[in-house]
Amino acid sequence: MSPPAPGRRRAGRGGSRGTRTGPTTRRERPVPHPPSAAPPPPTGAAALPERPAPSVELHVRTGAAGWEAGGHAGTAARTGPPAALVLARSAASLRRPDARGEDQLWESAHWTSPLCPLAAPATELVVSWNADVPRGCWLRVEVLATRSDGRRTPWLPLADWAATDEDIAPASAAPTGDDVVTADTDTLAVRAAAAARGLRITALRLRLTLCRRPGSTAVPAVRRLAVAAAALPERETVPPSPPGPASGVELSVPPLSQYAHEGRYPHYNGGGAAWCSPTSLRMVLAAHGRHPDRAALAWVEPGHEDPDVCHAARRTYDHRWGGCGNWPFNTAHAAVHRGMNAVVTRLESLTAAEGLIGAELPLITSQSFEESELPGAGYATAGHLMVVSGFTADGDVVAHDPAGRSRAAVRRVYPRRAFETVWLRTRRTRADGSVGTGSGGVCYVLWPEEADARQRRALAAVGVR
The missing domain is CATH 3.90.70.10 (Cysteine proteinases)
Structure with a gap:
């Protein structure tokens, strides 16, 4: 059985595929400033970084207590196992094309996280999730960011996701944002010009919308929601780390090409x-x-x-x-x-x-x-x-x-x-x-x-x- 043809593919996003240019599935972010000088080759003598190491925070919401906090509109915290945020009742409806591209009405419920302040203001966020999404169901992920100038972004969609492509075509949201913050594919980032002015993200809220076909009794469940927030310095070199206790340790991993x-x-x-x-x-x-x-x-x-x-x-x-x-x-x-x-x-x-x-x-x-x-x-x-x-x-x-x-x-x-x-x-x-x-x-x-x-x-x- 052949898979259904996916939606239209945007050109120019997958990178080169030739032998010399290598395998590519990622794209590069815009660069705010040209470097003052080319970095030394990484295989040469160790050099100090141009900027300090990034400040990285990982905020994780999981467990029944984690899901009980926040605002519920048709969702509920399930004690488990496993503990999860679940669609308990239909609270609204929304329209979205199904996997065939046909307009479809979906039952929905949503959860809004409490405000999550960042210990260190960030220039970039990546949101990830673990979810059990049965057939006939999907989820939407959105973020609202508080900026260091005190203003808030609108709710910015990040993704509509399902475990398969049989009900919807899973997709990131089209690039969107305001004059300071932009959401693109899998990353929420401070725009280059705004970052150069010192603007940062200082807090955020997340919103999960759980959806299913009308009349369905299937229950989508989100087990884990994580936000990796980082203040990324502009640096071409990084400080070397000495070999540690895992030296000489090699794990058994099946090789695949x-x-x-x-x-x-x-x-x-x-x-x-x-x-x-x-x-x-x-x-x-x-x-x-x-x-x-x-x-x-x-x-x-x-x-x-x-x-x-x-x-x-x-x-x-x-x-x-x-x-x-x-x-x-x-x-x-x-x-x-x-x-x-x-x-x-x-x-x-x-x-x-x-x-x-x-x-x-x-x-x-x-x-x-x-x-x-x-x-x-x-x-x-x-x-x-x-x-x-x-x-x-x-x-x-x-x-x-x-x-x-x-x-x-x-x-x-x-x-x-x-x-x-x-x-x-x-x-x-x-x-x-x-x-x-x-x-x-x-x-x-x-x-x-x-x-x-x-x-x-x-x-x-x-x-x-």
Whole structure:
């Protein structure tokens, strides 16, 4: 059975897919100021950062007590297991096209969070969620930000999401915002000009709207809602971190190559050559022993290698943006698997990543670089995701990079200093001398419900619960 054709894809958002330019599913943010000078190569002598490390806060709402707080209009806190915010009764209705593009009326209920002040004013927010959304249901995520000048944004839509594409076409909202703050795809950010004037986000509220078909008794449930807030400095270099206790630790992660799917299902982000994010996701889920039900793979053409990756690409596809690299869509899909949890967050160094590796929790990192900046990669990319699966005895990074052309080429060792730079920086100089951006330490953190005490301590150390 073939999958339904997705909605129209926006051109120019998926990046280059050639061998030299590498696999890309991410886009770059506008850069407010050109750098005063090109940075030293990341493999050279350690250099001090141009600005301090980013201030990262992860605010997580979970548990019955967490969901009881805030304003309810048809929603309720379920004590569990698992504890969740659920649609208890229809409180309103709204119209939205269904997966076929036909106008559809939906029952809805919504929850509004209490005001969440930020300890450190932020320039960027990423919202992620874990939800159980049965057929016939979907959810909408919105944010309202308080600015440092005392004004508030309007409610800004971030996404309409469902676990499948059979009821709606899951999609991020079209770019929107005010004169200071903009919401685009998976990120809420202070505009470059406003950030240069010192404006920041100081607090926020979130609104979840839970929807289902009229007359349905299905119950969508949100188990976790997370906001990663960061004040991102403009820096091309980052301080080096010394090898830590995870040196010499390498986790068992099944290698998967996105290029095994090159040319397949091109209506999903151009096909497998651009599927770095879902391929990385499948590697980590497999390491945790999580796989989709065989029935869910019935649409994949028989004989395709690793059909789980095709499935993940379809389920993470953002029908508005036209890519499979929407960060929250990936963690939301991970959390659909039995007993799995996932958030998008930022880490401040490889030392933090070592804490997770030492607890047997591989993570997925987002980075961009020129070919010469990451020795051993063999490609350049404006945005790419890969799995950090361990560290050598010398502290270099063992990565499961889905850009490997075969399974045997997926496992890589990248120099610690180079990897830390291309992952943590927020600004970079491209080969042509123009200025690009970096993710500032973005990563997906996945963990099983049966996580042991050591793993929960490691998660708590990076603010995850």
